[in-house]
Amino acid sequence: MAGFGTELLLFCGLGYVVLGPQRMHAILQHIARMKAEFEKTRQELNSQLATPTVLSSSARSEAKSRGARPELVEGTCISPAPPAGVETRDL
Numbered sequence: 001m002a003g004f005g006t007e008l009l010l011f012c013g014l015g016y017v018v019l020g021p022q023r024m025h026a027i028l029q030h031i032a033r034m035k036a037e038f039e040k041t042r043q044e045l046n047s048q049l050a051t052p053t054v055l056s057s058s059a060r061s062e063a064k065s066r067g068a069r070p071e072l073v074e075g076t077c078i079s080p081a082p083p084a085g086v087e088t089r090d091l
Helices: 004-019 021-050 057-065
Strands: none
Touching: 004 021
């Protein structure tokens, strides 16, 4: 096929013939609503990931007491230590 647009047009035309105009219209409306909801959720997730995480003063002091560098403590979350015997990798 020539590309995604051609395939999409073919499937829409086939759906129009098989399902009829009213049912095809309802299906396309449902797909459009799902796409809009997905975009809304994606934007909310991106905005949540973009906002820096603020540690409480107790978590900040705990991280500093463990020897974490202050510039790395600000805006990050503290993860618990791995169980004994579990090997960790630095990313």
